[in-house]
Amino acid sequence: MTDHDGKAEFPCLEVQGISKRFGGIQALDNASLSVYPSEIVGLVGANGAGKSTLINILAGVTRADEGEIFVDNTRVAINDPINARQLGIEIVYQNLALIETLDIASNIHLGRELVQRPRLFQWLNESRMQAQAKELLSSIGLDLNPKLRVRNLSGGQRQGVALARAIFFQARIVLLDEPTAALGIAETLATLEIIEQFRDHGLGVMVVSHNLEDIFRITDRIVVMRAGRVVGARTTAETTSAEIVNLITMGAAEEAI
């Protein structure tokens, strides 16, 4: 499915002309972008540029007013979070969205528990879920006991669990909202490494971040948003931090004149 560049023919995720209005605020205005398999796209922009709204629409948490979404060249409707998952879209939220009172394995399987037969009582298959969680964690280089409660984990460990959960169920597209914002240096590097592994396994990845250093370290392309619009897209290897900063702030500067 790849052409001579080693790039897939069509994007695994494509967004066309998405608009969303919250009362008097135009959060998204005809925004379009695409993510290819084995690619990390950085999504940057000032606060209020529309990045989170876009993520929420793709997650099925909010619904777009206008526009189309394609997954593997097929037009799709994302009405709720379950929908998004069925399409292979996984989100890693900034707050990680883990249930603190449950253990790691339960969090990874939340909403998709393995149950024993007969299915009538929805009896949990605890040992299999623990084993799967253990295997999954070690596959991204985390040596954690899946029976540990999330409450007792460090920030980096929690991020690891959130990342592991994202790739567990046939995910093809992973969207990460500020994955390194709350982490220390070592934990940030470990997280970025895991995100790069996602790409190496053929996933399409989109990372929202304010940290341009992280963005330049791992992305293949950078998409810049401002005031709900996509104002530029650059290949990471062919652009500079200064150009991206300019794209993020340019409009603001123009308007100020």
Add this chain to the structure above:
Amino acid sequence: MTRQGLLVGALFLLCILITIGQPRFLTIYNWLNILQQAASIGLVSSGVALLMIGGGFDLSVGSVVALGGYLVAVGFGTGLPIPLVILLAVLAGAAVGAVNGYGVAYLRIPALIMTLGMLYVVRGGVLFLSGGETAGRGYPESFTFLGKGDLIGLPVPVIIMGAAYVALYLVHKKTRFGRYTIAVGTDAEIARRAGVNSRFHVAKLYILSGALAAAAGVMLSARLNASTTNAGIGYELEVIASVVIGGTSLFGGEGTIAGTLLGVVFLAVVHNALNLLGVSPFLQQFAIGSLLLFSAAADILAPLLAQRRLNLAALSQFRRPQSG
């Protein structure tokens, strides 16, 4: 875990103290009596415990107990067969729970207000329909067996309560329903984003609580061989006290079914002891209220104290002189 250990210890100590003051306390007869009297409150508490683990709250249970009893009277009055009488009463309790659940989960009425309103709506409805009189008495013996009978040497209500606790323990620990209850009670929005139908799940928990409260009402009317309209008055305090003393968090997400049973037994023993020692019933309410407040304070303070210990430990690490 430590909370329940503490509770078992306190219960044990209490038993020793009472036995010294009143040796009659430690007879099997007295214990079966304690458990039998605790059975209806215990049955209600089991459902409320799961509801509170799921982040809910139900003040209407006492009125639903009366509703269950009232419908027993109505059912027998119209000549329905016993199983149908019981089913109808339990379904009515579930319906009250559904109204609570709809109001809380879908209309977003605060649980305290929603279930307080239903406390009065249901109690008022039962009082109006029954004219405030005892609605029925003199039930068939095969029915009163549920409240007064013995089976393998145990009072039937105690067996019913025990079965409810075993079932809900398994639901909480072993099933997807229990897992979702913990998730929704901890953070309903996060659970929703993980694909759990949070609102519907919360509604189901209110339905369960209502159904079990009505079942307790049926059991109570069988024990008393009458359906009194003031049945279940004040249950909300006893039930919430049992659940909270049993270690369930007021903020949802945490708690155990076994702990709730311990809480029920603990309160029943306190009542029994105060009776045996001849303490005024008014002072008993005072005591139960104090125990509830004490447990609630412990629920709120324990995490804060644990956090402070952690902070102090972290600080002492920084203060440690550097080696090398």
